[in-house]
Amino acid sequence: MSAKLIDGKKVAELLRKQVRDDVDFWVSDGRRRPFLQVIQVGTDPGSTTYIRAKTRACEDVGIETGTDRLPDTISARELKQIIRGYNTNDKVDGILVQLPLPSHLSSHDVIESIDYRKDVDGFHPMNVGRLTVDQPTFRSCTPAGIFELFKHYSIPVKSKHAVVVGASNIVGSPMAIMLSRENSTGKATTTICHKFTKDLTQHTISADLLIVAAGQPNLIKGEMVREGVVVIDVGINRVADETSEKGYKLVGDCHFESVREKASWITPVPGGVGPMTVAMLMKNTLLAAKKSIYPEES
Numbered sequence: 302m303s304a305k306l307i308d309g310k311k312v313a314e315l316l317r318k319q320v321r322d323d324v325d326f327w328v329s330d331g332r333r334r335p336f337l338q339v340i341q342v343g344t345d346p347g348s349t350t351y352i353r354a355k356t357r358a359c360e361d362v363g364i365e366t367g368t369d370r371l372p373d374t375i376s377a378r379e380l381k382q383i384i385r386g387y388n389t390n391d392k393v394d395g396i397l398v399q400l401p402l403p404s405h406l407s408s409h410d411v412i413e414s415i416d417y418r419k420d421v422d423g424f425h426p427m428n429v430g431r432l433t434v435d436q437p438t439f440r441s442c443t444p445a446g447i448f449e450l451f452k453h454y455s456i457p458v459k460s461k462h463a464v465v466v467g468a469s470n471i472v473g474s475p476m477a478i479m480l481s482r483e484n485s486t487g488k489a490t491t492t493i494c495h496k497f498t499k500d501l502t503q504h505t506i507s508a509d510l511l512i513v514a515a516g517q518p519n520l521i522k523g524e525m526v527r528e529g530v531v532v533i534d535v536g537i538n539r540v541a542d543e544t545s546e547k548g549y550k551l552v553g554d555c556h557f558e559s560v561r562e563k564a565s566w567i568t569p570v571p572g573g574v575g576p577m578t579v580a581m582l583m584k585n586t587l588l589a590a591k592k593s594i595y596p597e598e599s
């Protein structure tokens with residue numbers, strides 16, 4: 302078997318078109334455009350690249366955006382003061398603090414200072430808590446984007462055995478919660494693996510759906526999966542590549558060639574999950590502007 306490719310770029314473009322149309326409709330009777338405020342602390346080149354992709358996507362769908370570039374010496378107090386300013390600014394619908402933050406800042410503390418009604422990344426404990434009790438919330442963009450891929454390709458989730466490799470707050474954990482909890486889209490029997498999982502293969506080999514978000518190139522190889530598995534490779538890793546002008550190439554967490562031989566569907570890296578994450582951010586920002594998750598009176 303050679304897996305069919307899940308084309309995240311294509312699906313993300315369809316989603317972005319939907320958001321663009323919705324934004325046009327939203328502003329057609331005089332309402333202001335949705336506004337996303339991005340905050341970058343420091344000059345991490347990865348963060349700069351992600352922010353560029355996000356602000357370009359905003360321009361593409363008609364969402365206004367501003368980016369604060371703050372020095373990596375900023376104190377937690379100063380940063381939270383800036384965030385509080387955006388919390389109370391009625392013209393700002395969504396606030397995104399690009400992670401990772403410099404080590405002297407606690408990402409938990411900083412994220413918690415964002416008004417949860419503007420937390421379009423879906424990282425605030427209020428939104429994560431609502432996710433765990435299957436209530437409307439800002440769903441974390443990467444897992445939410447993966448569910449859009451399942452929907453687009455009619456890949457069934459209910460009653461399947463889903464294995465998530467990686468348990469971070471931004472990908473693995475919310476992915477596992479959605480897979481196991483969400484009544485409308487989930488209800489898979491879900492296993493979550495992390496660094497302390499003994500014998501990873503024992504779990505991955507029994508997966509119908511395998512979602513890998515560990516940040517470890519080539520962690521999953523063909524012999525670790527069963528025939529017909531659906532593989533979602535979230536990992537984005539830079540590995541040295543002398544043949545490339547940049548000196549590196551991007552690879553996922555799966556050994557693509559050997560896993561593809563066994564799988565029925567697989568996401569490529571790049572062009573799989575990444576564009577979906579950005580598209581879902583656009584969707585969440587529009588939901589924030591429309592106050593769809595948290596209506597004004599709540």
Ligand code: NDP
Pocket residue numbers: 443466467468469470471472473494495496497498501514515516517520535536537538574575576578579
């Ligand atoms: P983190 O480093 O925060 O988390 C990695 C998780 O993987 C942790 O739970 C860790 O376990 C687990 N892990 C690491 N090594 C192993 C191993 N050998 N076996 C089993 N589990 C392991 O990373 P993120 O979740 O932020 O990101 C994961 C990857 O996804 C990265 O490559 C990142 O670049 C990419 N990413 C891609 C996005 C996209 O849009 N495509 C969006 C966000 C991230 P433990 O909990 O025990 O430490």
